[in-house]
Amino acid sequence: MSHMHYDTLISARWIITVEQDGEVLENHAIAIKDGRIAQILPSAQCASLQAAERIDLGSHVLMPGLINLHGHSAMTLLRGLADDKALMDWLNNHIWPAEGKHVRDDFVFDGASLAMAEMIRGGTTTINDMYFYHDAMARAGLASGMRTFVGCSILEFPTNYGSNAGEYISKGMEERKAFLGEELITFTLAPHAPYTVSDSTFRQVVELAEREDMLIHCHIHETADEVAGSVTEHQQRPLARLAKLGLLSPRLIAAHMVHLDSAEIEAAARHGISIAHNPASNMKLASGIAPVPALLAAGVNVGIGTDGAASNNKLDMLSETRLAALLAKVGTLDPTAVPAATAIRMATLNGAKALGIADKVGSVKVGKQADLIAIDLSALETAPAFDPVSHVVYAAGREQVSHVWVKGRALLAQRQLTTLDEAALKARGEDWRNRILAR
Known part of the structure; x- marks a missing residue:
């Protein structure tokens, strides 16, 4: 293979492959060609390789990029606007009114761009988003170079973007057309939640998803109130209602x-749905602790998301991964629940599986696309480093992410x-702050 000319050759102290839980290659290198991982080999064997660019990361972990399985990127412009409130109070009295005044194309482009900068600096390479003004979201994704899943929000009531479910669907599908050839941009159908979407709309979404081969992204069983409200209104819990409507399938996130x-956990496994676990948002809004260990034990695919910056308030997948591991332990009083290697898989390969891209990304494997991140463990805060898998989850911070590549292209x-x-994004953020405060 030494005759081949590679684009980039990255050698690292450790490579966490995520191909098998806990697999670590020491003093190995990754050769990248045309955006793909072409070779993985011991660093000692790299001298003879030809590469346009050589990067030596002698104290770093190299690993798959983090996949944020649930976010509302544009809401970064509302970060910290209304904290320490109950979910429905937060939405009805604070977030929705602010969105009603300000959300439009430029709000979404600027908010998403700010979010993407934060996410890239934290080692996130893929975002599964859900919001409005999808053209703006997709353009922000293209400009940042992140792998972007653009969720087209669908609800029954009017917002700045649309007046009813039919309009949300038709506008989203129209905006999708311009991006159908873009490999890093994928549109999804995002019915907001069981309490904001009717049976007939859910049926329409399922039919459209099948016809167009699209994913479905939906908030489900977030709060106890949501479940109780469904029992009152529909005489059944949300998941049972969605099952009858055909929503439960491997398309669903x-x-x-x-x-x-336990019956719902079993149903999730049987139908092959994926779950986006949002530990910080669930804690901050006092929604509860998701039964992640039981879901994993049942064979359900569980990934990790940050939710929006308005209810977190960080888009920090490393800290979210740490929280996922810690919350599982204290929630079950079992210190062996969700060990570090499992948490890393949840934040990478499980997210890729949920998005239907596990053949392309989510682990370090020859032939996959080079969505990679490097984390520098030479910091005082991560000394000494016995186990890089443990350190990534429990000790390292996002400020230690040094490099990020998507499809072999350096974003950081x-x-x-x-x-x-960076300076322009901060200035835009300040500009929006002044506009929102002037309301």
Whole structure:
């Protein structure tokens, strides 16, 4: 293979492959060609390889990029606007009114761009989003270079973007057309939640998803109130209602899924749905602790998301992964629940599976696309480093992410953003702050 000319050759102290839980290659290198992982080999064997660019990360972990399985990127412009409130109070009296005044194309583009800068600096390479003004979201994704899943929100009531479910669907599908050839942009159908979407709309979403081969992204069983309200209104729990409507399938990414009984866990496994677990948001909004260990034990695919910056308030997948491991332990009083290697798989390969891209990304494997991140463990805060898997989950912080690549393209190099202008994003953020405060 030495005759081949590679684009990039990255050697690292450790590579966490996520191909098998806990697999670590020491002093190995990854050769990248045309955006793909072409070779994985011991660093000692790299001298003879030809590469346009050589990067030596002698104190770093190299691993798959983190996959944020549930977010509302544009809401970064509302970060910290209304804290320490109950979910329905927060939505009805604070978030929805602010969105009603301000949400439009430029709000979404600027908010999403700010979010993407934060996510890239934290080692996130893929975002599964859900919001409005999808053209703006997709353009922000293209500009940042992140792998972007654009969720087209669907609800029954009017917002700035649309007046009813039919309009949300038709507008989203129309905006999707311009991006059908873009490999890093994928549109999904995002019926908001069981309490905001009717039976007939859910049926329409399922039919459209089948016809167009699209994913479905929905908030489900987030709070106890949601479950109780469904029993009152529909005489059944939300998941049972959605099952009857045909929503439960491997196409579905169910965000939250906090309040579940054993039959619902079994149903999630049987139908092959994926779950986006949002530990920080669930804690902050006092929604509860999702039964992640029971879901994993049942064979359910569980990934990790940050939710929006308005209810977290960080888009920090490393800290979210740590919380996922810790919350599982204290929630079950079992210190062996969700060990570090499992948490890393949840944040990478499980997310890729949920999004139907596990053949492309989510682990370090020859032939997969080079969505990679490097975390520098030479910091005082991560000394000494016995086990890089443990350190990534329990000790390292997002400020130690040094490099980020998506499809072999560097989005972050030595902590510097390469596709986005940090100063300009901060200025736009300040501009929006002033506009929102002037309301």
